[in-house]
Amino acid sequence: MISSLKRLLIGRPLKSDQLGEQKLNKTKALAILSSDALSSVAYGPEQILIVLVTIGAVAFWYSIPIAIGVLLLLTALILSYRQIIYAYPHGGGAYVVSKTNLGVNPGLVAGGSLLVDYILTVAVSVSAGTDAITSAFPALHDFNVEIAIVFVIFLTILNLRGVTESASILAYPVYLFVLALFILIGVGLFNVVTGQVPPELHTPIGTPVAGISLFLLLKAFASGSSALTGVEAISNAIPNFKDPAPKNAARTLMLMGALLAILLSGIVVLAYYYGITPKAEETVVSQIANQTFGRTFMYFFVQGTTALILILAANTGYSAFPLLAVNLANDKFIPRMFTLRGDRLGYSNGIIILGFASILLIITFHGHTENLIPLYAVGVFIPFTLSQTGMMVKWIREKPAGWVPKLVINTAGALISFIVTLMFFITKFTQVWPVLVFIPVIVLLFHKIRKHYDAIADQLRVTTCEAALPIEGNVIIVPVAGITHVVENSITYAKSLSASQVIAVYVAFDREEEKRFEEKWKQWQPDVRLVTLHSHYRSIIHPLTKFVDTVEHKASESNYRVTVLIPQFIPKKGWHNILHNQSSLLIRSFLLYKKNVIVSTLPYHLKH
Numbered sequence: 302m303i304s305s306l307k308r309l310l311i312g313r314p315l316k317s318d319q320l321g322e323q324k325l326n327k328t329k330a331l332a333i334l335s336s337d338a339l340s341s342v343a344y345g346p347e348q349i350l351i352v353l354v355t356i357g358a359v360a361f362w363y364s365i366p367i368a369i370g371v372l373l374l375l376t377a378l379i380l381s382y383r384q385i386i387y388a389y390p391h392g393g394g395a396y397v398v399s400k401t402n403l404g405v406n407p408g409l410v411a412g413g414s415l416l417v418d419y420i421l422t423v424a425v426s427v428s429a430g431t432d433a434i435t436s437a438f439p440a441l442h443d444f445n446v447e448i449a450i451v452f453v454i455f456l457t458i459l460n461l462r463g464v465t466e467s468a469s470i471l472a473y474p475v476y477l478f479v480l481a482l483f484i485l486i487g488v489g490l491f492n493v494v495t496g497q498v499p500p501e502l503h504t505p506i507g508t509p510v511a512g513i514s515l516f517l518l519l520k521a522f523a524s525g526s527s528a529l530t531g532v533e534a535i536s537n538a539i540p541n542f543k544d545p546a547p548k549n550a551a552r553t554l555m556l557m558g559a560l561l562a563i564l565l566s567g568i569v570v571l572a573y574y575y576g577i578t579p580k581a582e583e584t585v586v587s588q589i590a591n592q593t594f595g596r597t598f599m600y601f602f603v604q605g606t607t608a609l610i611l612i613l614a615a616n617t618g619y620s621a622f623p624l625l626a627v628n629l630a631n632d633k634f635i636p637r638m639f640t641l642r643g644d645r646l647g648y649s650n651g652i653i654i655l656g657f658a659s660i661l662l663i664i665t666f667h668g669h670t671e672n673l674i675p676l677y678a679v680g681v682f683i684p685f686t687l688s689q690t691g692m693m694v695k696w697i698r699e700k701p702a703g704w705v706p707k708l709v710i711n712t713a714g715a716l717i718s719f720i721v722t723l724m725f726f727i728t729k730f731t732q733v734w735p736v737l738v739f740i741p742v743i744v745l746l747f748h749k750i751r752k753h754y755d756a757i758a759d760q761l762r763v764t765t766c767e768a769a770l771p772i773e774g775n776v777i778i779v780p781v782a783g784i785t786h787v788v789e790n791s792i793t794y795a796k797s798l799s800a801s802q803v804i805a806v807y808v809a810f811d812r813e814e815e816k817r818f819e820e821k822w823k824q825w826q827p828d829v830r831l832v833t834l835h836s837h838y839r840s841i842i843h844p845l846t847k848f849v850d851t852v853e854h855k856a857s858e859s860n861y862r863v864t865v866l867i868p869q870f871i872p873k874k875g876w877h878n879i880l881h882n883q884s885s886l887l888i889r890s891f892l893l894y895k896k897n898v899i900v901s902t903l904p905y906h907l908k909h
Contacts, residue, residue, distance in 0.1 A: 324543040327553050332472035334538055335557035337422055337531025337617030340477065340610045342564040344429050345371075345528025346572055347585040354579055356513055361573055363508045363518060364525075368569040371525045372562055374717050378529060381689050381714035382536045383551050384707055388695065390547040392624055394537035395691075400632075402691035402698075406744060411684040412629050413743035415537070415737075418680035419625070422531065422618035423659035425677050427452045428668045432584060432612030434604075441584065443669040450660050452612045455654030460619040461649055471616055479560060481606040485586075486567030487595045493574045502576035520728035525680035526721050528565055531686065532558075535757035537621040580696035615659070615849035623651030633754040634747040662909070675732040679725040682718050683736070684854035689715035726815055773860040775801040776852055780808075780845060780867060780888060784825055787905040791868040794903055802861075806833045806848060808841045841884060842891050852896055864899040865892050872905045 325333070347657055353360045380392075389397050395415060400408025431449045435442040459470065487704075492498050499521075535554045542549045569587065577588045591604040626639040627648060638650045666673055696704040725733050731785050777795040781788045795803045805826070809815035819870040822831045834844040853863045869885045885902070892900045 325541050326543055327549050327556075329469065330535070330538075330542055330549070330553050331556060332475040333616045333620050334535050334541075334553065335531070335617075336471070336475050336610055336614040337426065337528070337534060338557055338561050339475065339564065340426060340429070340614035341528040341530055341533075342482065342561065343584065343586050343607050343611055345565060346569045347527055347579050348527050349521050349569070350526035350577065350585065352517065352524050356510060356517065358576065358578060359504045359508060360510045360513055361576065362504050362508060363510070363513070363521065364569050364573055365506060367518065367522050367525050367567060369704060370522055371528060372566065374526060374721065375529055375532070375562060375565075375712065377714040377717055378532050378685065378711045379554060379831060381532060381692065383554055384692060384710065385536045385688060386539060386547050386551045386554065388692070389536075390467060390539055392537055392539040392628070394533050394621075394625070395688035396537075396625060396628055397686040398691040398695075399684070402694040403687065407687050407691070409634065409747045410740055410745045411687045412625060412634070413740055413747065414680045414683045415533070415625055416622065416629070417620035417739060418530075418684075418744070419622035420655060420658045420662060420676040421673055421680060423453060423456070423615040424449075424662040424666070425455075425657060425673045425714060426614035426618075427612050427659070428663060428666075428673065429612075430608045432611075434608045442582075446663060448653035449663045449668050453615070453656055453659050453663070456613070456615055456619060457652060460616070460647065460652045473615050474606060474613055478606040478610035479564070481603045482564050482567070484599070484602050485590055485593060486564070486571065489571040489589065490567070490577075492593065493571075496798065497530045498574050514882070514909075516728065519724045523678075523721055523724035523728055524675075526682070526724075530678055530681045532561075533615050533681065534617045534621045534687070537625050541620065543713055595773055613779070618655060618659075619652055622655045626651040626654075627668075629747070633751045634846065635750060636752075637720050653682060675725060675729045676735060678735045679722060679729075681723040682725065683740075685718035685724055686715055690720055696735070740864055771860050772862050774862075776856045776861050776863050777801050777803045778849060778863065778865045779803065779805050779863070780841075781805050782807075782884065784821055787868045787870045790905045791866055791903045794828060795866055796829070803829055804852070805829055806834060806845060808834045808836050808844055809830060810836055810839050842887060845888065846891055846895075849892065849895065853895070857897060862899060863897065864901055867900065867902045869902050869904055871904045871905055 346364070346368070350361065350362050353363055389401075391397075396408050396412035399411040418492055421805050427449045428445070430452065431445050434448065435445060439485065483582050496647065529688060535550050535557070539546050539550045542553075568589065571589050572585055574588060577592075579585055580588070584607075586603055586607055590600045594600045619694060623639070626635060629635045630637055630639040639648060639654075641650060642648060649805075662673070689711045693708060693715060696708040696711065775798065777798065778796055779788070779791050781791075792803065792805065795801065805822070807815075807818055807822075809818065812835065819831060819833055822829075832848065834848055836844050839865070849863065856863050867885050867887075867889055889900055889902065892898055
């Protein structure tokens with residue numbers, strides 16, 4: 302039943318030699334790896350206006366120069382990450398660049414920040430998409446969290462089906478969103494040029510604004526820079542591209558940058574000319590579409606595609622998080638399970654963990670996007686800064702042909718990213734301070750995991766001087782709960798093993814019951830020693846483990862090994878396990894931690 306459900310949701314397993322078929326071409330890669338960056342157009346301009354509105358609508362003209370600054374930063378980042386793609390063609394992005402050039406700890410800071418950031422990518426994107434839906438249908442506003450959770454589950458299942466299958470489905474909404482925004486911007490600018498937008502809706506550029514300050518402008522710039530989240534995803538996911546992977550990834554990155562620049566500029570300009578004021582119950586894009594088209598089909602087309610891309614932008618996290626986790630797991634900083642491919646050749650454990658963590662975040666923040674965006678953005682700019690700095694060190698150290706222009710590009714990217722990071726901490730400290738807590742904790746956890754793996758490797762290495770203990774024989778302890786075929790099967794197996802002493806152990810709660818069982822045992826298995834243990838507190842575990850410890854102590858003196866053989870019957874139907882075998886599972890879980898005790902389960906398969 303479970304297997305059938307899994308096949309229905311995820312699909313049939315793929316052979317390992319089909320991995321090449323799961324690579325992405327540029328068209329599909331642009332859709333699933335750029336959706337995060339492109340979707341930020343829906344909330345990046347709004348974040349600028351939310352800061353400026355504290356002064357008043359008269360300050361909205363500042364959104365134009367602020368947007369120009371954001372575009373300059375975008376240009377520097379795109380050029381910088383293009384160089385990273387060619388310099389590190391096997392992926393890994395900021396983590397690999399920082400670790401290689403700056404050291405392990407800077408690499409772990411970058412890697413840890415991005416892992417958390419991809420979780421935030423899913424939570425922010427889905428929450429923002431849900432906001433877009435409830436802007437169009439206000440009656441659904443009370444169900445934001447539930448709607449967001451359903452979308453996360455859908456995306457998790459979709460990605461478990463494989464990279465190419467998810468890309469094939471997600472490409473259409475992304476390109477429909479780009480088309481919708483191009484139509485919106487085109488019609489909106491036509492209305493502005495032809496004088497259909499009243500000039501009194503906006504304040505002329507250059508109008509003096511009382512109360513404006515450099516601090517406020519820097520805060521607005523930092524908020525607008527949240528539109529650049531997702532730019533690094535392509536450099537992390539190079540292994541997902543078809544060959545030549547670096548060349549295809551670089552071209553996809555440049556196209557993404559061009560689209561993002563056009564869409565971001567268009568929305569900011571229209572918001573300025575329309576005099577859009579940010580509202581809690583309606584997004585800026587919704588207001589622009591409403592003023593441009595009215596509540597017509599085109600309005601709902603814009604809102605529908607916006608909601609879709611905001612939700613599907615989470616797929617950038619699903620594409621990049623598992624690959625980054627693989628790099629960290631290969632370096633032994635996170636569990637090895639992240640390196641395992643699932644039935645559909647994707648890194649299923651990373652996908653599942655990402656979905657689960659995102660749902661927890663959405664529940665914790667009640668789906669309020671505005672609470673997540675500053676934390677989300679600063680988590681991106683820390684790796685931005687580290688990766689660009691790492692590239693600077695690389696060019697200075699290696700000095701390859703044409704290294705000076707590359708150094709200039711990365712230096713500009715590093716400086717701007719560092720300034721933006723400082724802006725976030727200075728202007729939004731109350732919202733981003735958790736970064737100062739969770740990054741050190743994550744780095745410490747990475748080191749603990751690495752130390753554990755190293756210690757395990759040292760103990761398991763056969764070249765160590767620790768010799769294997771000699772084993773002269775076995776004392777086999779069989780816990781029994783009655784006289785049944787299951788117990789008979791286990792006793793027969795134990796007796797068949799050479800150089801073994803077999804002891805059956807029965808835990809009784811009642812003295813009369815204990816005597817009756819001893820008599821029955823003598824008649825049934827007279828040649829097998831039975832030890833009965835009386836439990837005053839109706840516990841099986843305590844007297845049994847105490848007896849095992851006693852036997853193990855005596856057996857070790859004669860170089861004998863103690864084996865606890867646990868009888869267990871296997872029902873024909875899987876769900877029947879809920880009704881049985883709790884005692885055997887409990888015994889096994891306790892005894893597994895006994896140092897010199899072997900725990901083995903002997904199954905007995907039922908026919909019905």
